[in-house]
Amino acid sequence: xxxxxxxxxxxxxxxxxxxxxxxxxxxxxxxxxxxxxxxxxxxxxxxxxxxxxxxxxxxxxxxxxxxxxxxxxxxxxxxxxxxxxxxxxxxxxxxxxxxxxxxxxxxxxxxxxxxxxxxxxxxxxxxxxxxxxxxxxxxxxxxxxxxxxxxxxxxxxxxxxxxxxxxxxxxxxxxxxxxxxxxxxxxxxxxxxxxxxxxxxxxxxxxxxxxxxxxxxxxxxxxxxxxxxxxxxxxxxxxxxxxxxxxxxxxxxxxxxxxxxxxxxxxxxxxxxxxxxxxxxxxxxxxxxxxxxxxxxxxxxxxxxxxxxxxxxxxxxxxxxxxxxxxxxxxxxxxxxxxxxxxxxxxxxxxxxxxxxxxxxxxxxxxxxxxxxxxxxxxxxxxxxxxxxxxxxxxxxxxxxxxxxxxxxxxxxxxxxxxxxxxxxxxxxxxxxxxxxxxxxxxxxxxxxxxxxxxxxxxxxxxxxxxxxxxxxxxxxxxxxxxxxxxxxxxxxxxxxxxxxxxxxxxxxxxxxxxxxxxxxxxxxxxxxxxxxxxxxxxxxxxxxxxxxxxxxxxxxxxxxxxxxxxxxxxxxxx
Ligand SMILES: [Zn+2]
Numbered sequence: 399x400x401x402x403x404x405x406x407x408x409x410x411x412x413x414x415x416x417x418x419x420x421x422x423x424x425x426x427x428x429x430x431x432x433x434x435x436x437x438x439x440x441x442x443x444x445x446x447x448x449x450x451x452x453x454x455x456x457x458x459x460x461x462x463x464x465x466x467x468x469x470x471x472x473x474x475x476x477x478x479x480x481x482x483x484x485x486x487x488x489x490x491x492x493x494x495x496x497x498x499x500x501x502x503x504x505x506x507x508x509x510x511x512x513x514x515x516x517x518x519x520x521x522x523x524x525x526x527x528x529x530x531x532x533x534x535x536x537x538x539x540x541x542x543x544x545x546x547x548x549x550x551x552x553x554x555x556x557x558x559x560x561x562x563x564x565x566x567x568x569x570x571x572x573x574x575x576x577x578x579x580x581x582x583x584x585x586x587x588x589x590x591x592x593x594x595x596x597x598x599x600x601x602x603x604x605x606x607x608x609x610x611x612x613x614x615x616x617x618x619x620x621x622x623x624x625x626x627x628x629x630x631x632x633x634x635x636x637x638x639x640x641x642x643x644x645x646x647x648x649x650x651x652x653x654x655x656x657x658x659x660x661x662x663x664x665x666x667x668x669x670x671x672x673x674x675x676x677x678x679x680x681x682x683x684x685x686x687x688x689x690x691x692x693x694x695x696x697x698x699x700x701x702x703x704x705x706x707x708x709x710x711x712x713x714x715x716x717x718x719x720x721x722x723x724x725x726x727x728x729x730x731x732x733x734x735x736x737x738x739x740x741x742x743x744x745x746x747x748x749x750x751x752x753x754x755x756x757x758x759x760x761x762x763x764x765x766x767x768x769x770x771x772x773x774x775x776x777x778x779x780x781x782x783x784x785x786x787x788x789x790x791x792x793x794x795x796x797x798x799x800x801x802x803x804x805x806x807x808x809x810x811x812x813x814x815x816x817x818x819x820x821x822x823x824x825x826x827x828x829x830x831x832x833x834x835x836x837x838x839x840x841x842x843x844x845x846x847x848x849x850x851x852x853x854x855x856x857x858x859x860x861x862x863x864x865x866x867x868x869x870x871x872x873x874x875x876x877x878x879x880x881x882x883x884x885x886x887x888x889x890x891x892x893x894x895x896x897x898x899x900x901x902x903x904x905x906x907x908x909x910x911x912x913x914x915x916x917x918x919x920x921x922x923x924x925x926x927x928x929x930x931x932x933x934x935x936x937x938x939x940x941x942x943x944x945x946x947x948x949x950x951x952x953x954x955x956x957x958x959x960x961x962x963x964x965x966x967x968x969x970x971x972x973x
Contacts, residue, residue: 407781407812409819417822423627423666423720424565428476431660431668434615438662439476445469446565447496448664450619451477454591457486461610461619462664463500466571470500486591487516490578491621491664492607493527502574510576519578519608520599526606528864533871534637537968539854540847542636544832544970545825549841555831563726563824564626564665575859582608602646609649611656618658623649624682626665628726632689633735635825640739643690650683681718688716689729693736702745703734728823760798770796777809789813801972811837833971844967857927862894865930867907874962875903885957886915891922900960917949
């Protein structure tokens with residue numbers, strides 16, 4: 399349902415001055431690091447994330463490649479004006495999309511395959527990529543598009559949004575990711591194109607995180623262990639595995655031992671001078687430890703997640719402009735994560751162990767409060783009395799009971815928009831303003847996710863085992879029932895063999911052909927890619943002789959039926 403009539407609750411656009419002022423740290427700009435042959439291109443093409451180039455005797459090293467090919471190309475063109483030396487290596491500091499998706503601007507798949515160019519990453523990179531960028535991509539990608547303001551009108555709500563945490567407004571563009579071919583297992587010192595680099599696993603901001611130190615020029619490339627000019631996102635609202643604060647602190651302590659003259663993060667501007675670098679690193683590690691340790695302190699006193707969020711605030715002595723401003727992380731959302739990571743999702747009160755389902759609870763609550771009209775009046779009063787949070791909570795009850803209640807949706811949208819315009823935290827602002835559009839029917843999660851997956855999901859970039867393993871998360875266990883199936887794949891071009899064994903409602907991937915499979919398919923890897931992209935189904939592929947089948951066609955049909963095709967419509971606020 400698209401709400402087309404004018405809302406009775408108009409909200410005038412605004413943005414806090416501190417949010418607008420924060421833009422200065424993320425302007426598109428090319429920096430040379432001292433007089434060293436190292437350049438840091440900030441947010442090329444008004445993108446999201448930096449590209450760093452290190453020039454050696456006979457070649458170049460690129461660290462991080464930003465969100466999209468179009469952004470990386472702008473950096474590549476700027477670097478080409480400085481040097482015509484060939485790229486010898488690309489280093490990914492970690493697996494997040496804003497660091498890996500422009501690699502193709504600097505080299506080609508052929509150059510990587512024939513060993514001319516090394517693509518270097520942590521040995522946990524592929525695992526993390528599979529867990530975060532693939533297995534949970536549908537929901538995490540959707541939430542990321544809300545969080546980063548991707549769906550906001552660049553000339554409307556999205557104006558000033560580009561100031562963001564880490565770059566400009568995120569737009570879906572072409573990706574040219576290239577898989578790593580050199581993995582770092584702990585710490586390694588390499589000489590590439592005559593440049594000595596120490597790469598070391600850090601594992602704080604993400605488990606796959608690497609940092610790079612250039613001992614000869616005393617330049618430290620911190621990746622996102624310094625998350626740009628922001629108090630860090632110790633937990634990401636888009637969805638993330640718990641981020642290991644202890645490892646993050648240890649990583650920053652290791653960086654402090656270098657006494658670096660320059661600190662170049664992958665978001666925001668470089669930090670120049672030994673003293674300033676030490677100050678940023680120290681404040682940053684302290685603000686992480688403060689958040690973590692105070693959370694544990696209060697958790698032990700019995701504080702629940704909601705109470706933690708209201709108990710802990712950053713002391714002014716940990717304020718170091720702009721490095722610890724709550725533009726990206728907030729204490730309120732970070733501290734809750736420690737409760738989940740260390741203790742439980744549950745607050746310990748058995749009354750909340752198996753609560754009445756939220757829709758039924760809302761129905762009972764509203765009835766008790768005098769019914770829908772009474773609750774709507776109270777919500778309106780709160781809204782006009784400058785209490786948009788209470789207005790959003792009251793109208794949420796009505797939306798939950800009846801998602802077609804236009805007036806309640808408009809009111810909840812207006813309440814969220816009011817809060818969103820007033821907030822300077824970019825993540826929160828993104829969720830408030832995009833959820834308002836969702837409530838107004840202008841953003842439909844199902845469509846957003848479909849477009850996102852079409853533009854970002856490239857099966858050809860994913861290893862065969864990882865691709866097949868993604869099916870684990872789509873097994874319709876009711877449909878499978880007590881049946882067992884063994885579906886074998888023999889890839890004629892890559893010479894890989896796999897069997898998917900389905901039993902007890904689960905799928906187990908075996909990297910061999912099991913003898914007693916129900917059916918064996920022989921196919922090219924590219925055929926599987928087309929099946930995953932829904933350009934082809936198994937029946938068509940068989941009819942076109944792209945798949946040769948040996949065994950039971952009935953088993954194959956049943957396999958098709960147990961793969962869940964319904965991806966739901968994951969509303970975040972209209973529910
Ligand atoms: Zn990043």
